[in-house]
Amino acid sequence: MLWHIPSLPKPLCAEHNNRPKWESDMSTDREVALLHSMIDRAGKLTQELKTIYDRDLSNKEVSAEALNLTHEIIEKCSNSLDQSMSLLFERSIKPHLTDLPKKGGYFPAGKDEHAYKSTLGQWNASDLQNIAPEIDDRLRSLQPFTASRNAIYAQIKAFAAHKHTGLRPQTRNEQRRVNVTRPGQGGVSWGPGVKFGQGVHVMGVPINPATQMPAHSEGINIDVEVWVSFLIEETGQNALDFCNAAIGAARAAIEALHPPTA
Numbered sequence: 001m002l003w004h005i006p007s008l009p010k011p012l013c014a015e016h017n018n019r020p021k022w023e024s025d026m027s028t029d030r031e032v033a034l035l036h037s038m039i040d041r042a043g044k045l046t047q048e049l050k051t052i053y054d055r056d057l058s059n060k061e062v063s064a065e066a067l068n069l070t071h072e073i074i075e076k077c078s079n080s081l082d083q084s085m086s087l088l089f090e091r092s093i094k095p096h097l098t099d100l101p102k103k104g105g106y107f108p109a110g111k112d113e114h115a116y117k118s119t120l121g122q123w124n125a126s127d128l129q130n131i132a133p134e135i136d137d138r139l140r141s142l143q144p145f146t147a148s149r150n151a152i153y154a155q156i157k158a159f160a161a162h163k164h165t166g167l168r169p170q171t172r173n174e175q176r177r178v179n180v181t182r183p184g185q186g187g188v189s190w191g192p193g194v195k196f197g198q199g200v201h202v203m204g205v206p207i208n209p210a211t212q213m214p215a216h217s218e219g220i221n222i223d224v225e226v227w228v229s230f231l232i233e234e235t236g237q238n239a240l241d242f243c244n245a246a247i248g249a250a251r252a253a254i255e256a257l258h259p260p261t262a
Contacts, residue, residue, distance in 0.1 A: 029072050032258045035084055039251045042076040045069060053240060057228050066230070071160075073243045077250040078160035081107035081153065088135065088257050089123050096131045099124055107253075109153035112145045142253050152249040155235070155242070179223040180205070180214060187221075 085107040094100065105122025107117075117126040120139075128136040181187030182203045183226045189193045196207040205214040230239040 016111055023176075026169055029258070029261075032254065033085055034259070035080055035087070035254045036084075036251070038076055038080045038082070039254070042080075042243075042247050045073050045076075046240070046247065049073065049243065050240060053230055057230070062230065070243065074156060074159045074246055077106075077246040078156050080250045081156065081253055084254050084257050085123075086140075089125070092135045093125050093128065093132055095122060096184055097124055106227050107153070107157070108139060108143065109144055109150075110143050111154060116145065117182075138257055142256060151254070152245055155237075156246050156249065159232070177218050178213065179221075181221045181223075182219060183221070 010236050035171055049066070049069050052069060056063050086104060089104065101122060102242070105123075106120060109121035110116030110119060116139075120126045125131060128139070140146055141155060142150055144154045177189060177191045179189040180189060180202050185203065186191065188202050194212075196202075196209060197210050198210075201206045202214060204235050205216060205218075208215045231237060232239050232242055235242075242245045
């Protein structure tokens, strides 16, 4: 679809100094400033998301609030990419076309040359390399098939596209490591992949098969380490890290497609 980007209203007074930093730096380009404001908002939501994650980790649950906010952040990143592409089309591609698209399209995040040109075909610009070579270079620099670091763009688009297909984006992953030491005699440790049967002793202390812990702590030191994180179910990525990476990638794309003018 062709995204419409409304112009931001002008400030009531030129002396007003309480505008966001992106608005001050880009006051001559209001449409690009709007794109940056979307990413700024997503960044603020990640702070809220961390608080919700911490609460859910403490309660050992994945709440609907955590799921919804994760989706909202990634969808904002995806939308900012599409709107950035729409603005690029209006300014730098459309003037070179004689046959305009009926509906427009989306930000290309192609796994290969064919997929890249297929998405550009939504904009009637599959031959962009010849139509506007400099613009084609900008877009190609963001494609997954040109650099591994760009895989994040395909991941953002895939995540956002599955919002109505019963996606379960997060699961709780808990790893437990037990360290048993006896002063002057060293120690033994084990993780979640180890399971002890009946009659096993560690550092002279019997292990309870039901709890997988020493039956008593007399004469030994027991330290249990627990790591808990939320993961994207389909990919195994840390959910909070993915949100932060998506925000950084979306901002980098906006800057690459719409570099500041001197």
